Amino acid sequence: MVWGRRRIRIALVASAVLGAGALLAVSESTEQRRSSGTTATAPVAATVVAPAPAAVRVAAATPRCFGAASMARKRCHNPALKGRLIPRPSIARRETARYPGKECYQSGVQQIRLNRGCTFGTRAAGRPHVILVGDSHARALMPAFVEMAEAGHISLEAQVRGSCSWTTSRVNHPDKSRIRPCTLYRKNLQRWLLRQARTTDVVVTTGYARQVSGSAKSQVIKMRDLWRPVIKRGVRVIAISDNPRLTREPQKCLVKHGATRGARKCGVSTKAGLHRDPFLLTAKKTRGATALDLRPRFCKKGFCPAVIGGANVYRDHTHITVTYSKTLAPVITGKFRAMRIIR
The missing domain is CATH 3.40.50.1110 (SGNH hydrolase)
Structure with a gap:
């Protein structure tokens, strides 16, 4: 049971990390198209090493507590976002x-x-x-x-x-x-x-x-x-x-x-x-x-x-x-x- 709970926790953290990475990839690919003059509205799918259904779900999700959500009165903290910077400065x-x-x-x-x-x-x-x-x-x-x-x-x-x-x-x-x-x-x-x-x-x-x-x-x-x-x-x-x-x-x-x-x-x-x-x-x-x-x-x-x-x-x-x-x-x-x- 202990190992089972650990595996669940590991899976949740991994999912959050993938979500943050996917959001970064989508944000950057979309902005790069805009700056190049491309007018397509559909975002380029993020490349995630995972089975296809999971990758689609992760790419579509916003990481928990991302951005303004982390400043809520009721504390919202996602350790997977520590050290993340979305989008990058460029x-x-x-x-x-x-x-x-x-x-x-x-x-x-x-x-x-x-x-x-x-x-x-x-x-x-x-x-x-x-x-x-x-x-x-x-x-x-x-x-x-x-x-x-x-x-x-x-x-x-x-x-x-x-x-x-x-x-x-x-x-x-x-x-x-x-x-x-x-x-x-x-x-x-x-x-x-x-x-x-x-x-x-x-x-x-x-x-x-x-x-x-x-x-x-x-x-x-x-x-x-x-x-x-x-x-x-x-x-x-x-x-x-x-x-x-x-x-x-x-x-x-x-x-x-x-x-x-x-x-x-x-x-x-x-x-x-x-x-x-x-x-x-x-x-x-x-x-x-x-x-x-x-x-x-x-x-x-x-x-x-x-x-x-x-x-x-x-x-x-x-x-x-x-x-x-x-x-x-x-x-x-x-x-x-x-x-x-x-x-």
Whole structure:
């Protein structure tokens, strides 16, 4: 009986290790196709030395406690993920949300017109329609919401644009040429949101907190200026916290220190990495808006590591990887259920 239990434990650990390796292979092969211009959507199967049925099951599974799951209040620990770094730095630095065939993000910060056709999932009775708005930090969260749409929880449309969050506050950026185009874009976005209100259930917004200028009081006032007209039309606004900002380039740091030491060496304290968050602040002070604080999924005990549950969290100083964003999908899904937005 003792040997039997040992064999079961060994099998479980081996399965978790294979799962982590398979996820890495799928992530890297998919990203390599994207960077080479290939538009095929089916991921290349990971090569695993195991019987075919088991290999298929392992390749399709996400390792237990991977990414944001490991930061749950109830401790989630998978020893097989120790020392793992998924994706590796050469892939992580290129991980941005790209959706071939859809206009979801225009590269220029001079953009004035809205994006077109950045939709996911199918609209259906009883399925909330969500619009995601914000800047490049909202774009970084898109993969989580796309996962939710593909799972049938929501239908989704995204209007995201660099250096231009959903507020009337001026963009706090040294490049002043960004200010006027952002102002014009916001006017177009606001008109569009008001037209869409009749068929929209939720607007989700987030952004780079440090680029929202003004005092805490003025930040709230200027966000409310845009949020309230949408809320008055029966749309719920959910504001998500901004992610931490690192003080060093994460991928170079992780190459130097590796996953285990780099998790801390390349991370940042909450004091240095977190900033006053106008999105949460405004949501807490606005009727019809809800604050969704994801900071506990990035930081714990005063520190925000660069590697969480085997996942490489940050693409660069300020943006999270597609990989980590996807691990937030179950977290956000759970929050939406608690808010009774989805069943």
